Amino acid sequence: MLRTLIAAGLAAAAFAGGPAAAADQGVTDTEILLGSVIPLTGPPALLGVAHTTGVKVAIAEANAAGGVNGRKIRLIMDDDGYIGARTIQATRKLIDVDKVFAIPGQSGSGQVLAAMPVLDKSGIPTIASVGPVKGMYEPPHKNIFAVGSSYEEGIRVLVRFLAEKNPGKTWGLITQDDDYGVAVRDGFDDVVKEKKLNVVYSASYKRGQQDFSSEMARLKDAGVEVFLAGGIISENVAMVKELEKLAIKPVVGIFWPGRVEAVLKLMGPASDGIYAVDYVEPFASPAGQAFLEKAKGLVSEAEFKSINRYTMAGYAGARVLIAAMTRCGRDLTWACTNREIEATKDLETGVMAPMSFGPNVRFTNSKLQVMQADFATLSYKPVK
Amino acid sequence: MRFLAEILLSGLAIGAIYGIIAIGFAVIYKTTGLVNFAQGEIAMIVAYIAWTISTTLSGNVFVVTGGALVAAVLLGLVIERVVMRPMLGEPVFSTVMVTIALAVILRSSINFIWDAYPQALNLGVGRDIVRVGAVGMRTGQIAVIVMLLALLAGFWLFFRYSRYGIAMRAVAGDDRTALLMGISTGRVHAVAWAASAAISGIAGIFFAITYDVSPAMYEIGLKSFPATILGGLDAVIGSGFGGLLIGVAENLAGGYLGSGTKEIAGFAMIIVILMVRPFGLFGQRDIERV
Numbered sequence: 227m228l229r230t231l232i233a234a235g236l237a238a239a240a241f242a243g244g245p246a247a248a249a250d251q252g253v254t255d256t257e258i259l260l261g262s263v264i265p266l267t268g269p270p271a272l273l274g275v276a277h278t279t280g281v282k283v284a285i286a287e288a289n290a291a292g293g294v295n296g297r298k299i300r301l302i303m304d305d306d307g308y309i310g311a312r313t314i315q316a317t318r319k320l321i322d323v324d325k326v327f328a329i330p331g332q333s334g335s336g337q338v339l340a341a342m343p344v345l346d347k348s349g350i351p352t353i354a355s356v357g358p359v360k361g362m363y364e365p366p367h368k369n370i371f372a373v374g375s376s377y378e379e380g381i382r383v384l385v386r387f388l389a390e391k392n393p394g395k396t397w398g399l400i401t402q403d404d405d406y407g408v409a410v411r412d413g414f415d416d417v418v419k420e421k422k423l424n425v426v427y428s429a430s431y432k433r434g435q436q437d438f439s440s441e442m443a444r445l446k447d448a449g450v451e452v453f454l455a456g457g458i459i460s461e462n463v464a465m466v467k468e469l470e471k472l473a474i475k476p477v478v479g480i481f482w483p484g485r486v487e488a489v490l491k492l493m494g495p496a497s498d499g500i501y502a503v504d505y506v507e508p509f510a511s512p513a514g515q516a517f518l519e520k521a522k523g524l525v526s527e528a529e530f531k532s533i534n535r536y537t538m539a540g541y542a543g544a545r546v547l548i549a550a551m552t553r554c555g556r557d558l559t560w561a562c563t564n565r566e567i568e569a570t571k572d573l574e575t576g577v578m579a580p581m582s583f584g585p586n587v588r589f590t591n592s593k594l595q596v597m598q599a600d601f602a603t604l605s606y607k608p609v610k
Numbered sequence: 611m612r613f614l615a616e617i618l619l620s621g622l623a624i625g626a627i628y629g630i631i632a633i634g635f636a637v638i639y640k641t642t643g644l645v646n647f648a649q650g651e652i653a654m655i656v657a658y659i660a661w662t663i664s665t666t667l668s669g670n671v672f673v674v675t676g677g678a679l680v681a682a683v684l685l686g687l688v689i690e691r692v693v694m695r696p697m698l699g700e701p702v703f704s705t706v707m708v709t710i711a712l713a714v715i716l717r718s719s720i721n722f723i724w725d726a727y728p729q730a731l732n733l734g735v736g737r738d739i740v741r742v743g744a745v746g747m748r749t750g751q752i753a754v755i756v757m758l759l760a761l762l763a764g765f766w767l768f769f770r771y772s773r774y775g776i777a778m779r780a781v782a783g784d785d786r787t788a789l790l791m792g793i794s795t796g797r798v799h800a801v802a803w804a805a806s807a808a809i810s811g812i813a814g815i816f817f818a819i820t821y822d823v824s825p826a827m828y829e830i831g832l833k834s835f836p837a838t839i840l841g842g843l844d845a846v847i848g849s850g851f852g853g854l855l856i857g858v859a860e861n862l863a864g865g866y867l868g869s870g871t872k873e874i875a876g877f878a879m880i881i882v883i884l885m886v887r888p889f890g891l892f893g894q895r896d897i898e899r900v
Contacts, residue, residue, distance in 0.1 A: 267718050269825045271726035429869040434829050436821055439620030440864030440872060447613050460728050460824050471739055471746045472616065492730050492822050
């Protein structure tokens with residue numbers, strides 16, 4: 227009798243949510259556990275919180291439709307504060323202690339690169355959709371998939387566009403003194419050579435700098451007519467406000483890490499007409515409006531308020547992962563999921579161009595579009 | 611000439627913010643012998659409080675600054691009573707570590723209480739641009755320079771003529787003797803923390819008006835520290851002038867030598883000055899009987 231009871235109890239436990247027979251860690255009969263390492267505190271939380279909201283939208287959407295082959299998805303997050311050492315530690319914890327099944331969104335570019343050996347060794351399916359850089363996908367890693375476009379290519383598209391629109395003008399550039407700044411500078415230099423641009427001012431600043439008065443005074447003195455502001459958020463705001471103070475109005479281009487609508491309000495009227503480039507849709511577009519409408523019903527009010535361009539990037543990355551897990555059926559394993567992500571072909575998410583991967587292709591290299599700020603509506607509008 | 615004027619005026623404006631925070635450093639050091647590494651964080655918290663008042667209660671400049679400064683005084687008193695007073699008599703290293711821990715906690719609290727977005731502190735003043743010839747300055751930048759000069763004059767009078775100012779100098783000179791003379795050192799410490807928080811809060815509000823409030827704002831504390839070293843850690847008025855010197859030196863370096871030199875200009879300056887005057891430009895030589 228006792229044996230029968232024990233056997234019945236074990237069987238019930240197995241069916242009630244124990245590990246699924248033919249699945250890897252983080253998967254039970256009723257649930258799939260996913261985990262993200264992302265900056266949730268400090269200035270980079272601006273991107274981390276928004277990105278997580280995007281992942282949550284995709285998960286809520288999938289769960290509302292019945293989950294992944296009957297299993298509901300649950301997400302846990304770990305804060306790395308945008309510090310590589312903490313990214314490594316938190317990634318280890320997610321894999322070894324929390325035993326998550328997959329990572330639908332990993333921190334910034336430098337942080338993912340720092341955690342690459344851990345991710346690579348484990349084989350856990352990982353989507354990197356915050357800031358894709360070459361080291362993530364070249365050489366290709368079996369289980370790491372980058373969503374977006376490269377910084378270098380983004381800058382090339384923007385600078386080519388501005389060069390064609392402003393022939394014969396003088397150029398200025400300011401970049402951050404880190405890997406992001408190097409990527410921006412590399413992309414810029416490519417087009418400078420290609421189009422033989424006349425660069426009259428070039429400088430870099432230390433991350434965290436808030437006063438750009440001397441830099442902008444030099445830029446004015448050099449007679450810059452087209453200016454690529456290579457800051458992120460506060461830096462670009464400070465630069466544009468300083469230009470306004472100095473009463474000069476060069477054509478200004480900014481890059482997608484700083485293409486956040488709230489920034490336009492901070493810059494004030496001086497933000498009107500600023501050019502930007504991005505691979506996710508601007509919220510002012512019909513696709514952007516449709517995404518906001520969808521998100522409204524799926525996340526809390528506070529999460530909805532956090533939405534910016536990183537939300538779309540997070541959403542797109544999570545959609546890739548969920549679609550691959552769905553195609554794996556009930557026998558959900560890392561091997562199958564990695565295989566199915568690789569097989570992703572023209573996946574439509576509505577927030578960016580259709581995404582594809584392939585054998586040894588671990589980067590969506592998404593199509594870019596140039597857009598322009600409209601201060602009156604505090605939005606970016608696609609440039610035809 | 612225009613270029614030089616632009617560089618100098620901008621340098622004076624950012625230097626005035628450094629100078630005010632440096633005064634906050636010096637007020638605490640002068641009375642307690644401590645370097646408070648949370649000075650920039652206190653400025654940031656007060657600026658966030660000002661922004662909260664402006665967006666929830668009233669955008670009136672007097673209501674916002676008054677409310678924020680009351681909050682700053684309370685914050686200073688709470689820090690002194692809850693965090694610093696239990697550390698009295700403990701090794702200086704431990705006490706300084708406590709201020710570093712406090713800085714990290716205050717820094718991280720921004721995301722818990724507010725969020726990571728930069729926000730504009732719009733009080734209807736300070737953002738207009740005044741032009742004299744080809745040189746422009748925001749009214750907030752002019753006001754912060756005037757505020758620094760007013761604080762310097764106020765502190766000079768306070769330390770020279772007020773009973774409390776003299777009591778603070780006495781505690782700074784020798785707290786045990788001051789205690790024997792009937793001065794409540796505990797109360798002097800509390801007032802120093804409250805005053806220092808309010809002073810840093812003033813700098814935080816001016817910074818937020820000119821730039822914005824953001825979770826990275828605490829870094830002005832790091833930029834202000836060289837100012838107080840340059841002026842003299844125990845020299846309240848010297849620290850204020852130190853801020854102006856650092857601001858102008860940074861901008862001159864950034865303007866004439868390149869932006870890479872801007873970040874190191876202040877520190878290069880203190881290395882040179884400290885070689886000649888190890889106690890800072892206006893600091894007092896520490897003499898000990900051996």
